[in-house]
Amino acid sequence: MAALVAKRSNKSLLPFANKLxxxxxxPKTIICAVxxxxxxxxxxxxxxxxxxxxHLTCF
Structure with missing residues (x-):
């Protein structure tokens, strides 16, 4: 559940999910990666x- 919310709203994980x-x-693979x-x-x-x-994250 936390991965679903982070995929939608976390500024640093959103570009990572979009790239995938x-x-x-x-969709299941993206959620598992997040x-x-x-x-x-x-x-x-x-x-x-x-x-x-x-600001220190590099995905």
Whole structure:
């Protein structure tokens, strides 16, 4: 559910999802890729003990 919301509203994940959609990926594949990106972001925030900074993302 979080991946669905992030795909629609997160400024840093929206271009990533659009790029996958342009490559003709299926909707389920796009959601899984966004879910994986979210997991990496969450792990990085917890590991480094820093707040999420969307300007540092490079997708």
């Amino acid at each position: 959609q342009a490559k003709a990926k299926t 879910m994986r990106k979210l997991a990496h972001i969450i792990f990085g925030v917890l590991k480094n003990k820093q707040a999420f900074n969307e």
